Amino acid sequence: MSQKVTNAIKTQAFVNFYAAIGTLEKFVELDEWAKQQVANINLSIWFNVSDGPDGLLTFEDGRVNATEYLPGVSKKPKIRLYCKSPANFNDVIAKKAMPIPLKGLFQTLKFMGKPDSTFSVLTDEMESIMRNGKRLDGTDEAELGTKLAFYCMAAALAQIGNHERLGKLAGERMHDGEISIEIKDVAAATIIKADGKLSCKLAKAENPRAFMIFDSLDTASKLINSEIDAMSCLASGQLTMKGFIPMLDDLNKILNIVPKYLR
Amino acid sequence: MNELYTYKKNQEVMKRASKVIPCGVYGHLGPAEGCMIPTSAYPFFVTKAKGSEMWDADGNRFIDYMCGYGPNVSGYCDPEIDEAARKQMDIGNCTTLPNTIMVDFAELLTDTVKKDWAFFAKNGGDVTQLAIMTARAYTGKKKIIFVNGYYHGVAPWTQKPDSPGVLPEDCRNSIYVDFNNIEQLKQVINDQKEKIACFIATPYMHGNFRDNVLPAEGYWNEVRKLCTENGIVLIIDDIRAGFRLNLQGSDAHYGFEADLICFCKAIANGYNISALCGKDFIKSALSSIMYTGSYWMSAVPFAAGIANINKLKRSDACNYFKTLGLRLTDGLKKIAESKNVNLSVSGEPAMFYLLIKDDKSLLLHQEWIAGCVRRGAFLTNHHNHFINLSLTPELVDETLEICDDAMQDMVKNHPEVYSNK
Structure with a gap:
């Protein structure tokens, strides 16, 4: 039992970094307000999570990027935040705990130490848009909310396929290549299987072997919120799957697990 | 060029179905598991079927090479078999x-x-399940050897541990080996001999998304020998291939003898019945198992089965399936060659498998098959096909014209692939 809990907590930590925080990449790209918040920030933060995601969050030239921290390869971070465990990191994300700044104490306090710090404001606003389709001030942002939830789902897929107890079975079995996940003419992400691992690119696939295409934002929204299922959408033509279907079979098995980690 | 079919009424019925039936049409007859790609190219419902043809909800006529995914072996609505069933009814x-x-x-x-x-x-899964239980009752052992790429139904023990509704525990006694790999099988048996109850496999690999694979020379005799020497029950799942390669069963076709053999699809030309057949030595083990169902002894399918098997015997059916399968697949190969399309034809001619191998995504193949369907040849993308007794050379030739037309269109749509070939 404890092993299962540990696996779920660890998976949640990877989802939190690459999907929950990682979606900032698209938020600042798609939303003018968010873009302005980071316009003058050049900062890299190493979330150093023991037995969890060693993630580097980079703010540079108005863009945000969440990647794996690779010692000696990644740019030297200005801030290093230590979490003693994946559970501790999950508490940080849930605003129930603070990480230990091992480097850049003052910058940390300025950037994320208070409710009105840039990082807190950005993530709170993004969460509100994704969860409720509204900004914190109540302005409707349903379309942006669905797009962000879509990117978040795609990023979570890769992490669940790499780390979750059952998701790993499908992830390991999946053939090499790219899967294009699209909301037709609106948004596209790519799941890549290579070198035994899944990764996600929040952009259109270059050379996809398989396609999963939602016909509209509405369909994508309902599917992400578990209001409809993929198999029924196929029958109604709201969802198109084509190409090397075994990759999509495995992806669907992981997709079934995603809602558990994006609650 | 033939006019392309449209499916307005099919789609209307599917809308109704989706409200009251999960997935609209679930399982292998449905658009998801049936790999109907794109779904807009396929009908979803028939209104009638006769011989080798069926008509969908929009009135479109199809020459059907899926045969209900196998049960149609003597022809839809065969008068002789239906009459026997009616009399029993x-x-x-x-x-x-x-x-x-x-x-x-x-x-x-x-x-x-x-x-x-x-x-x-009643169903194939009923008897593959019984075969496993019988092997376990007989040997007192619990492990099952599967061949990678297998399909033996939808019971939890036949699925992967990450399939929805399946527990990892359901698959804990599964061992996986590759087809035609005797050394691997020997190793597995050597490592776990004391725990292995049975080896279950189809007579050849007629799986999806890859070329179908026939047994290598001597493979089955070697498997038979290993099973006998190590007290492992040899189970052949002949649900798909049974009565299409050899009326004595596919073990006889490949020159060996199974301990247990599972039949279903073609046994009664669509009347619902399945059968587990076996050798005397294991009969009492099965007798000890409580296994039954509400409709398993209904008489109508028995009557249909008798009429069907007698008709297949009288018609030298398996030779006919092979002859027409070759007529079709040889024709398809010639068409593909003439267009520089790399079409792979594999498996047994009676159950041929098709795959265009000019792209890793299989999109070209899916486009060609969709074109065939919309012109009236009901093929499927990633499953083997079936020949039945009512198919005629004329229908095969009509199919070849349709496939040629659809392939021409596909090639024309992809100069980036075919212009320099």
Whole structure:
């Protein structure tokens, strides 16, 4: 039992970094307000999570990027935040705990130490848009909310396929290549299987072997919120799957697990 | 060029279906598991079928190479078989005690497939499940050897541990080996001999998304020998291939003898019945198992089964399937060659498998098959096809014209692939 809990907590930590925080990449790209918040920030933060995601969050030239921290390869971070465990990191994300700044104490306090710090404001606003389709001030942002939830789902897929107890079975079995996940003419992400691992690119696939295409934002929204299922959408033509279907079979098995980690 | 079919009424019925039936049409007959890509190229419902043809909800006519995914072996609505079924229906079907016709059918079936006994159920999964239980009851062991890429139904033990609704524990006794790999099988048996109850496999690999693979020379005799020497029950899942390669069963076709063999699809030309047949030595193990179902001894399918098997025997059916399968696949190969399309034809001619191999995504293949369907040849993307007794050379030739036309269109749409070939 404890092993299962540990696996779920660890998976949640990877989802939190690459999907929950990682979606900032698209938020600042798609939303003018968010873009302005980071316009003058050049900062890299190493979330150093023991037995969890060693993630580097980079703010540079108005863009945000969440990647794996690779010692000696990644740019030297200005801030290093230590979490003693994946559970501790999950508490940080849930605003129930603070990480230990091992480097850049003052910058940390300025950037994320208070409710009105840039990082807190950005993530709170993004969460509100994704969860409720509204900004914190109540302005409707349903379309942006669905797009962000879509990117978040795609990023979570890769992490669940790499780390979750059952998701790993499908992830390991999946053939090499790219899967294009699209909301037709609106948004596209790519799941890549290579070198035994899944990764996600929040952009259109270059050379996809398989396609999963939602016909509209509405369909994508309902599917992400578990209001409809993929198999029924196929029958109604709201969802198109084509190409090397075994990759999509495995992806669907992981997709079934995603809602558990994006609650 | 033939006019392309449209499916307005099919789609209307699917909308109704989706409200009251999960997935609209679930399982292998549905758009998801049936790999209907794109779904807009396919019908979802038929209104009638006869011989080798079917008509969908919009009235479109198809030459059908899926044969209900196997059961249609003598032709849809075959007058002789349907008449036998009707006669039985008039005198009793699902009764308190089984009708004597059950014994008539058991005698005919065991004589046909050269086994000692037959146990009847309804679906393929009923008898693959029973085969495993019988092997475990007989050996007192629990592990099952599967061949990678297998399909033996939808019970939890046949699925992967990450399939929805399946527990990892359901698959804990599964061992996986590659087809045609005797050394690997020897190793597995050597490592776990004391725990292995059975080896279950189809007679050849007729799986999806890859070329179908026939047994290598001597493979089955070697498997037979290993099973006998190590007290492992050899189970052949002949649900798909049974009565299409050899009326004695596919073990006879490939020159060996299974301990247990599972039949279903083609046994009664669409009347619902399945059978587990086996050797005497294991009969008492099965007798000890409580295994039954509400409709398993209904008489109508027995009557249909007798008429069907007699018709197949009289018609030298398996040779006919092979002849027409070759007529079709040789024709398809010529068409593909003429257009520089790399079409792979694999498996047995009676159950041919098609795959265009000019792109890793299979999109070209899916486009070609969709074109065939929209012109009236019902093929499927990633499953083997079936020949039945009512198919005629004329229908095969008509199919070839359709496939040629659809392939021409596909090639024309992809100069980036075919202009320099």
